[in-house]
Amino acid sequence: MIFYILRRLLFLPLTLFGISLLLFLMIGLLGPYQRLATFINSPERLKGVDVDKLVELYGLNDPLIVQYGRWLKNLLRGNLGWSYVGKEPVLSAILKRFPYTLELTLFAAIPIIFLGTSLGVLAALHHNRPLDHGLRIFAVVGWSFPDFVFGLFVLMIFYGTLGWFPPGNLSIWAEEIVKSPYFRNFTGMLTFDSLLNGRFDVFLDALRHLAGPVLTLTYVEFAFLLRITRSSMLEVLRKEYVRTARAKGLDERVVINKHAKRNALIPVATVSGQTVIGLLAGTVIVETIFNRTGLGSFIALAAEQLDYASIMGGTLFFGLILIIGNLCVDLSYAFIDPRVRLE
Amino acid sequence: MKRFLIVLGLVACAFLSGSLVLAEVKNPDTYIFLSIGEPDTLDPHYAYDTASGEVIGFVYENLIAYKGESVTEFVPRLATEVPTLENGLIRDGGKTYVFPIRKGVQFHNGNDLTPEDVEYSFERGILFDPYGGPMWMLIEALFGYETLEDFVQDKVGIAWSDMVDEEGNLKSEEYRQKLIDFYTTYIDPAIEVEGDSVVFRLSRPFAPFLSILAQNASWSAILDRETCISLGLWDGQADGWWKYHNWKKEKSPLYDKAIGTGPFKLLEWDRAQQKVTLIRNDAYWGEKPKLAKVIIWGVDEWSTRRSMLEAGDADQIYTPLQYLDQVRELPGVVIKEGSRLTITALHFNWNVAKESKYLGSGKLDGEGIPPDFFSDVHVRKAFSYAFDYDTFIEQVLKGYGHRIPSVIPRGLLGFNENLPMYPFDLEKAKEEFQKAWNGEVWEKGFKLTLLYNTGNEARQTACEMLKENIESLNPKFKIEVQGVQWPTYLDAYRQGQLPAFIIGWLADYPDPHNFIFTYYHSNGVYGTTQGAAFRKFAEENLNALIEDAIEETDPVKRQAIYEEIQKIAYQNALGIPLYQPEEVYVMRSWVKGWMFNPMRPGEANYDGIWKEE
Numbered sequence: 012m013i014f015y016i017l018r019r020l021l022f023l024p025l026t027l028f029g030i031s032l033l034l035f036l037m038i039g040l041l042g043p044y045q046r047l048a049t050f051i052n053s054p055e056r057l058k059g060v061d062v063d064k065l066v067e068l069y070g071l072n073d074p075l076i077v078q079y080g081r082w083l084k085n086l087l088r089g090n091l092g093w094s095y096v097g098k099e100p101v102l103s104a105i106l107k108r109f110p111y112t113l114e115l116t117l118f119a120a121i122p123i124i125f126l127g128t129s130l131g132v133l134a135a136l137h138h139n140r141p142l143d144h145g146l147r148i149f150a151v152v153g154w155s156f157p158d159f160v161f162g163l164f165v166l167m168i169f170y171g172t173l174g175w176f177p178p179g180n181l182s183i184w185a186e187e188i189v190k191s192p193y194f195r196n197f198t199g200m201l202t203f204d205s206l207l208n209g210r211f212d213v214f215l216d217a218l219r220h221l222a223g224p225v226l227t228l229t230y231v232e233f234a235f236l237l238r239i240t241r242s243s244m245l246e247v248l249r250k251e252y253v254r255t256a257r258a259k260g261l262d263e264r265v266v267i268n269k270h271a272k273r274n275a276l277i278p279v280a281t282v283s284g285q286t287v288i289g290l291l292a293g294t295v296i297v298e299t300i301f302n303r304t305g306l307g308s309f310i311a312l313a314a315e316q317l318d319y320a321s322i323m324g325g326t327l328f329f330g331l332i333l334i335i336g337n338l339c340v341d342l343s344y345a346f347i348d349p350r351v352r353l354e
Numbered sequence: 355m356k357r358f359l360i361v362l363g364l365v366a367c368a369f370l371s372g373s374l375v376l377a378e379v380k381n382p383d384t385y386i387f388l389s390i391g392e393p394d395t396l397d398p399h400y401a402y403d404t405a406s407g408e409v410i411g412f413v414y415e416n417l418i419a420y421k422g423e424s425v426t427e428f429v430p431r432l433a434t435e436v437p438t439l440e441n442g443l444i445r446d447g448g449k450t451y452v453f454p455i456r457k458g459v460q461f462h463n464g465n466d467l468t469p470e471d472v473e474y475s476f477e478r479g480i481l482f483d484p485y486g487g488p489m490w491m492l493i494e495a496l497f498g499y500e501t502l503e504d505f506v507q508d509k510v511g512i513a514w515s516d517m518v519d520e521e522g523n524l525k526s527e528e529y530r531q532k533l534i535d536f537y538t539t540y541i542d543p544a545i546e547v548e549g550d551s552v553v554f555r556l557s558r559p560f561a562p563f564l565s566i567l568a569q570n571a572s573w574s575a576i577l578d579r580e581t582c583i584s585l586g587l588w589d590g591q592a593d594g595w596w597k598y599h600n601w602k603k604e605k606s607p608l609y610d611k612a613i614g615t616g617p618f619k620l621l622e623w624d625r626a627q628q629k630v631t632l633i634r635n636d637a638y639w640g641e642k643p644k645l646a647k648v649i650i651w652g653v654d655e656w657s658t659r660r661s662m663l664e665a666g667d668a669d670q671i672y673t674p675l676q677y678l679d680q681v682r683e684l685p686g687v688v689i690k691e692g693s694r695l696t697i698t699a700l701h702f703n704w705n706v707a708k709e710s711k712y713l714g715s716g717k718l719d720g721e722g723i724p725p726d727f728f729s730d731v732h733v734r735k736a737f738s739y740a741f742d743y744d745t746f747i748e749q750v751l752k753g754y755g756h757r758i759p760s761v762i763p764r765g766l767l768g769f770n771e772n773l774p775m776y777p778f779d780l781e782k783a784k785e786e787f788q789k790a791w792n793g794e795v796w797e798k799g800f801k802l803t804l805l806y807n808t809g810n811e812a813r814q815t816a817c818e819m820l821k822e823n824i825e826s827l828n829p830k831f832k833i834e835v836q837g838v839q840w841p842t843y844l845d846a847y848r849q850g851q852l853p854a855f856i857i858g859w860l861a862d863y864p865d866p867h868n869f870i871f872t873y874y875h876s877n878g879v880y881g882t883t884q885g886a887a888f889r890k891f892a893e894e895n896l897n898a899l900i901e902d903a904i905e906e907t908d909p910v911k912r913q914a915i916y917e918e919i920q921k922i923a924y925q926n927a928l929g930i931p932l933y934q935p936e937e938v939y940v941m942r943s944w945v946k947g948w949m950f951n952p953m954r955p956g957e958a959n960y961d962g963i964w965k966e967e
Contacts, residue, residue: 041841042845044845044849045841045845046841047844058402058862058879061486062848068520068600069602097626098394098625099610104626166661167661171665174665178653178661179627180627183384183649299655299658300655302653302654302655304626304627316841317841
């Protein structure tokens, strides 16, 4: 087991190196003037610019291998470079934005997994009856909603009309508290930090600001889990051991909860893990609509402006999370399902 | 269970309260403006965009400022008098300017303002002169050069890159004395402290000099010498000044710090949230602002900005014209208008790079155009006749724009709406096409590609309208309109591959020179990208007039020279001046004291406004 983990971790730097090389080559295929778009990001910015001098200053005309070497050398010194879209060093840009994304993901994951699995089980138990159909339609509608459309609905209704869930991270008064010297930042995640500081009012405010995006993500994302749970549950319910359990006269609740559900949820665990990892990278649009700058929107902007230091740094960071996240999912699989052995 | 539900209900009430209060001024002491993007840098000598200028303009101050809404009248700011010929502070036929410096002014850190701070600020900026920065304006005004490196090369006789390496170190000790001498001979005497005043000595009269110094011109902001030196900026010494030249943006310690004398202090620039927070400077020497706090917040999504304005969580929002109808009927929201000194024009490339993908076959055979297609005046005139100016302004700009005879916007000297303009006239366009290239164009037809950068809807529509009209003249005329990402556009533009390009200019300072030089001079930013044949034309017909106009101090004579230049531009159809936009400013009706000045980079005068229903 430990050997398995070590082996997986050993591959990590190699994988990351491969990713970085591939990305660099792709960016390098673009001409130096195209890559200058990082520094001159709109036609108006051409004012007073000697473009060739800028190309020279930022070494965009150097051979690709020299540029990559420069980047790698800095990386080994722990310097990921300067982010022109984040307007600060890449590492600090990532570390400041990641907690926002992580917080949103954690809060969204709870209702997504809870609703997805419990409603999925419910649908399976009412197979082909009205409740099943109703749930499936409800889920498919959410699933087919583009998140920017549903997000805007949520914003208009719950903020525009009802005034409940404002965009942003915090209200002005709460932000003043968070930015004051008395408030200590432990995690960078506002809900946890406010609780640790004993500021329940700030915690409630942070929750209020999380509600809109969480609602959006939940409705758009839970359908997939529901469908997986439902089909897996249906399959398990047809299994012989379930029939045996029923045959030996067990209470139906025990049959469902102990014999069927436990087995049915094994594939669901994997999918849930993937969904959570996916959320970390895929909340760009929701972040934009609710004006919560997170890592996703940062990397999207970097890609648009060819800010290679940010793209490389961000991708490596995501790569790291993806690999570690997948490892955790695989490990959890082994714990849930004793039949799986990691060798 | 019941008790639990009651507690839950109470928590929910607490949770939702605060948002249900309506119809009263929210956050009465705080002004929240939602824009897009965020500042580029807060170093006043590097910043060259409106988002940066907006912050710098309230934290730092300049020697003089514009009076109210005017762009021609000044009031003193950190100087106690505005130099004029009458008060004797402009001397030597417009080559010497004297500014008596105000006493009793303190920087945000408590240091006193001295004339030495003023001298230091200008010299630091000029020596710093970063690539792509705004310092060329002062270098042109004071010395008649475009960059410090050009200036050095001309006086020392050796190229900058041969003397100083990328790290700012001398390549050989022999250059040390040469560069020290350069500073002591040219830079130092140009800006000198004399008693309580600072004196500027220009190499020639330069008509718009005062505009280049006025408030909101970040390049002329006054810095605290002591703070700057302690932060690691230029140490004020002649020996070694070259080490402080042209740093990368992020290397400047002033990148995210700002210590000025202005009415607001910089509290924080939160780059993760694209949010700048300013607080009132309670020790301000002048009239203190009524607002305690200003938040300038980049909210990129339009629907989010609109919702926040509607809820009163924002006081003013950036509103692109296409969304204006969505806020027109909102209760408690008002729309104000203003005309900035900015224009948008289409210009031609007289010698497109031969390898360009946008020329079709590269020959006049009906499947392409030759690289010098637009060097024929008839082609340019035909294009000028084929654009439906009024429909564009009515339909695309929704009426928020004006026609202009040339690249000089209304509101500036040199503008005259009675100057000739090309009407939209397809018959005339046809005639011109028949004359072009000795009739070959009409006979064989042509094919070319017009590019726009995606996301710019007005420019896209302008290209499509030209296409429609020109293709309707002759079935052999083919224009492709293609949208590309900005990096691709930039690349093609820079390599001279675009047959024509639509590009705008926003005034750096309110003087026609800033526009005329940019588009029509052979060394102008856009002049250099219109092909060798254009540059030759400009050298022969325009450059001398442009130089004359800038040295002329009599406004009547200057007007005449600028009209002459514009007539030449018209006769030769040098470009298609498309429009000068009218801008809209959308805010809550509780915003009081809001005032517009065309030269203010941001959208509000935070030092003058307050909130009251």
